[in-house]
Amino acid sequence: MGEFVREVGGREFVVFCSDGLAAQAAVLLDVIGRMSAEGRVFRAGDVFNFGGMLFLIGERGGRMTVGLPVVDGQAVLGDGDDISFLLALLVAQLGCARALGVEPEQANLWDKVVVAEGCLSAEWVYLERSVDVEAGDSGWFVGSLADGGDFALRSLRVWQLLRIRPALARVLALPGRFVVVFKGSQVVSVFDSEGVELMK
Structure with a gap:
């Protein structure tokens, strides 16, 4: 599992996913950067939408983590750090639409x-x-x-x-x-x- 880090607003944000999804992790971190530049302040426990998927912001060891979603207060897809499954699903959904034009x-x-x-x-x-x-x-x-x-x-x-x-x-x-x-x-x-x- 890869660890992808970006400094946003003076804090480090980290995404954990497979190395093959590095490009998708970079896009996700880009979105967090843009939202932060527009005035969004991310705190531990915050949830945000990216491509229809919810991601949970956590904090560990002084860094902000981007984790699996929470829906209605439940970690419905598990509570680990690895978000490869959701990023791969987004890739598959976009790929399916593009393949069909x-x-x-x-x-x-x-x-x-x-x-x-x-x-x-x-x-x-x-x-x-x-x-x-x-x-x-x-x-x-x-x-x-x-x-x-x-x-x-x-x-x-x-x-x-x-x-x-x-x-x-x-x-x-x-x-x-x-x-x-x-x-x-x-x-x-x-x-x-x-x-x-x-x-x-």
Whole structure:
């Protein structure tokens, strides 16, 4: 695990992640620098949003650390120093959108996802993103291709989806009206807002 340090406002900020994510760590530290220059004062316990992900500011040994997120007061993805998982997820989401030639649309960790009851244990699932949704709603629906008629719905948060079926999270930055079909952890089809299949 690499340690990436930047002095911001007279204090050292440190990001712990794999060496392969050094560029992403630098961008994250750049954002902290810009926010500080604009008057943001970071204190231990503060939480800030970067690319839809929440990061927790800590303090240890006189340095400010950038750690895993806290949602509703809970360290929902663990409480270690290594943030490689979240940085890699951001890279995957942006890479997915770029590979398909579309502008990414952020989905926040705390946003709502609607799922068909029991679908997350199915091998074949699809995700469809609605538009014109309320704040706090990602617009994403997850269903099973095996579902027939009526099925119960329940709401999760994006961070909960990450814990239950993390492979699905890499497509969450695709725009509204997109449909993505998964077999297990693999994307097998992507349809754009016009119903054109972009990937198969």
